[in-house]
Amino acid sequence: MTDISAELAERAARVLPGGATHASRTYSPPLYVSRAQASHKWLVDGRELVDFTMGHGALLLGHAHPAVVEAVCDQAARGTHYGAGHPLEVEWAERICAAVASVDEVRFTASGTEAVMLALRVARAATSRDVVIKLDEHFHGWSDAVSVNIEGGVARPAPGVPSSQVQSTRVIPSGDVEALRAELARGDVAAVIFEGSGAHYGRIPLPDGWATAARQECDRAGALLVIDEVVTGFRVAPGGMQSVLGIRPDLSVFGKIMAGGLPGGAVGGRRQLMELLATTIAHPGTFNANPLTASAGIATLELCADGRPQQVATAFAIQLQAGWEDVLRRRGVEGGVRRLASILHLGLADPQRQAVLATRLREQGVDLLHTSAFCSAVHTQQDLELTVGALDDVLSAVRA
Ligand SMILES: Cc1ncc(COP(=O)(O)O)c(C=O)c1O
Incomplete structure (x- = not known):
């Protein structure tokens, strides 16, 4: 946690119930975003995340289209x-x-x-x-x-x-x-x-x-x-x-x-x-x-209207699903990736690992909504590589 987010969390705890504004926006460590563009968002301390919360699913075209x-x-x-x-x-x-x-x-x-x-x-x-x-x-x-x-x-x-x-x-x-x-x-x-x-x-x-x-x-x-x-x-x-x-x-x-x-x-x-x-x-x-x-x-x-952004987002989700499934297989971790069009649900069989998965991925620069990913029409191949690599890193760390 940086000084800036720690100070914000301290101020928030005084004026917002639980320091939060939404039942599921409670993060430990705290997460304060100052800017977002396309598939990325930047935290108050300057750290960059590939964003798959996409405004709780509201942003098929990415941030600030x-x-x-x-x-x-x-x-x-x-x-x-x-x-x-x-x-x-x-x-x-x-x-x-x-x-x-x-x-x-x-x-x-x-x-x-x-x-x-x-x-x-x-x-x-x-x-x-x-x-x-x-x-x-x-x-x-x-x-x-x-x-x-x-x-x-x-x-x-x-x-x-x-x-x-x-x-x-x-x-x-x-x-x-x-x-x-x-x-x-x-x-x-x-x-x-x-x-x-x-x-x-x-x-x-x-x-x-x-x-x-x-x-x-x-x-x-x-x-x-x-x-x-x-x-x-x-x-x-x-x-x-x-x-x-x-x-x-x-x-x-x-x-x-x-x-x-x-x-x-x-x-x-x-x-x-x-x-x-x-x-x-x-x-x-x-x-x-x-x-x-x-x-x-x-x-x-x-x-x-013509369905193209939906197709692009779904094509990205198919690639990400394949990438994550490959990581699970290679790491020998029991779990799976469920997909509905451009929405992915990542699930690990071990409840303890599942409970910390979103936090660990965030540490690797990938922000999911719980353990689901809303893919957009503007996620890139670079995002794909980083996001697949993030799961790989998280699972190798957990194993170690
Ligand atoms: C399926 C579904 N219905 C209704 C709602 C409520 O919408 P809102 O958060 O805009 O009130 C949500 C919110 O996430 C939802 O996922």
Whole structure:
């Protein structure tokens, strides 16, 4: 730890709970970034990292992409909030509707969490039912309705969530079609929400065919199917995870890439459902579709519309997966690398090694999100060599 980061950590501990601003941004030693460009970020002490957190997956085009910077700077000079409609919100919505087949209309929010809250409210209003089914470990932000998981065989709300939440949020084991069918048969379910990638952006995949089965079961039960595309939207393909799975959800939730690295989210879906926001459901929100986020979102979606950045990022991820797998094999370390498009999940069989893996890799100049890597369209061959070499160094050190 350097003097600068130690001093920042000391000041942070006095004014930020736990010295941090996000449940998973607690680092030991502390990590303070002062600048980022393309696939790299620089710490306050000048140290450089190859970045695979990529804004928690929000940056398919890398940090400070020139087109995004230009759009945001231009917009900032024209004003960041008009308290009124503006042309960019229309174009932003048009781009999302054009990319995602199941989406006729969208409503913007300030985050993915808010988009999930809104999608569930639309589903409840549309069905006049209260219950939401979520899959164990699937993450949908931090609102009460989705902060329930199975612990010790029973559904438990997270600390601070009302215990009564379990009455309207039912959690089923991920991938269990029978459990889904049984819950839907109770006739009170408004919506089933799930990460199309499987839990933790693909770390725990869903069995093949689960999404298709869920679609059929929801139709049979008169419940809505809500896919969470906050991570997968515009990353795995321009049409999102739903285009890969070949399903048509009733509602989709977006965030991250669609907001171009600024705060934002959206719900999209069938016109008949979305029009409830014009007739029945009041949805305010000071920063909905703010012009600054809209400018970044449009610049990003324009570049991602033809699927090329997604292909480049995925091609890089395939190379990195092969490189890491080769290291594991050569070092004789039990583990594996799972890949969903441009997202990699590195896993070591030994829990003790796994627990320190991200920290050790960071010491070697590679920053993962936990032990996952969000590859971008701007990672380079040099990044690849450094990142494969970093794992090699970490595993040789652990062996020694
Ligand atoms: C799948 C998924 N849904 C929803 C969210 C919540 O989005 P936000 O952090 O923008 O509130 C996240 C955040 O990481 C996510 O990964």
